[in-house]
Amino acid sequence: MKIKDLKELLDAEVLCCEENLGRHLYSACGCDLMSDVLAYVKDQGALLTGLVNPQVVRTAVMMDLVCIVFVRSKVPTEDIVELARDNGIVVLTTGKRLYEACGILYSNGLGVKATKE
Amino acid sequence: MSEPLVFHYDIDGEDFISAGQASIQIKKNLRRIGLSPEIIRRVSIAMYDGEINMVIHAKGGTADVMLYEDRIEIILADKGPGIENIEQAMQEGYSTASDTVRSLGFGAGMGLPNMKRYSDKMTIDTTVGVGTTVTLVINLI
Numbered sequence: 001m002k003i004k005d006l007k008e009l010l011d012a013e014v015l016c017c018e019e020n021l022g023r024h025l026y027s028a029c030g031c032d033l034m035s036d037v038l039a040y041v042k043d044q045g046a047l048l049t050g051l052v053n054p055q056v057v058r059t060a061v062m063m064d065l066v067c068i069v070f071v072r073s074k075v076p077t078e079d080i081v082e083l084a085r086d087n088g089i090v091v092l093t094t095g096k097r098l099y100e101a102c103g104i105l106y107s108n109g110l111g112v113k114a115t116k117e
Numbered sequence: 118m119s120e121p122l123v124f125h126y127d128i129d130g131e132d133f134i135s136a137g138q139a140s141i142q143i144k145k146n147l148r149r150i151g152l153s154p155e156i157i158r159r160v161s162i163a164m165y166d167g168e169i170n171m172v173i174h175a176k177g178g179t180a181d182v183m184l185y186e187d188r189i190e191i192i193l194a195d196k197g198p199g200i201e202n203i204e205q206a207m208q209e210g211y212s213t214a215s216d217t218v219r220s221l222g223f224g225a226g227m228g229l230p231n232m233k234r235y236s237d238k239m240t241i242d243t244t245v246g247v248g249t250t251v252t253l254v255i256n257l258i
């Protein structure tokens with residue numbers, strides 16, 4: 001799916017890099033532990049998290065992730081958004097909880113197959 | 118033999134929020150140089166974990182990244198407490214990180230194992246009470 005499909009499915013608001021909504025997603029990960037993201041996650045994915053600090057963005061940059069979704073209506077501070085914008089990463093915020101947001105994406109096929117679309 | 122291209126960074130140990138800035142910078146520089154995304158990812162992840170370690174365990178240090186024709190070397194040096202038992206520190210899940218660090222998303226004990234996994238060679242030179250130097254080599258050919 002594309003990031004804009006994720007946005008619709010999660011009823012999310014875009015905070016930056018709207019121009020990149022057409023990018024493809026091949027996987028996703030729901031996690032508050034950045035250490036685990038660094039250890040296990042694949043590239044070209046989305047990171048869904050309830051953790052809000054600049055390390056979330058830096059972790060996404062290192063892993064070549066293309067999209068960060070803050071769950072439970074968490075809104076990152078402007079410096080966090082700025083860091084993401086500077087690196088071309090789309091930042092979204094959704095009112096859904098982590099479990100629910102992941103479930104919706106999974107049931108719509110995101111990351112179900114390991115192969116690229 | 119040509120001289121390596123060297124990037125030097127001072128890692129501020131007081132400030133967890135800014136940790137990782139050097140790794141972001143390296144990633145940008147390596148992209149500009151035109152290395153493959155796979156190499157860039159390995160270098161930046163390994164260095165980021167190392168940078169975080171210096172901030173959360175050793176009150177900061179220095180990072181030097183040397184780009185040779187055939188390899189990249191990353192030297193992370195600190196004057197922190199040193200590592201008493203390297204074998205134990207290398208185990209996945211072993212961590213002495215504080216609850217504060219955990220609440221910020223780190224301290225899962227995956228850093229050193231991750232640095233080893235993403236590099237071709239890792240050496241740890243450490244003395245308790247003196248400091249730690251971690252050297253990572255990533256082969257380009």
Ligand SMILES: Nc1ncnc2c1ncn2[C@@H]1O[C@H](COP(=O)(O)OP(=O)(O)O)[C@@H](O)[C@H]1O
Nearest residue numbers: 170174175199206212213224225226227228229
């Ligand atoms: N630069 C360092 N100086 C002192 N101790 C360190 C350093 N790097 C790692 N350690 C020790 O090794 C342990 C394991 O490191 P690591 O695998 O990165 O896990 P984590 O950082 O999540 O604790 C740390 O908890 C710490 O006790």
Ligand SMILES: [Mg+2]
Nearest residue numbers: 166170228229
């Ligand atoms: Mg660590």
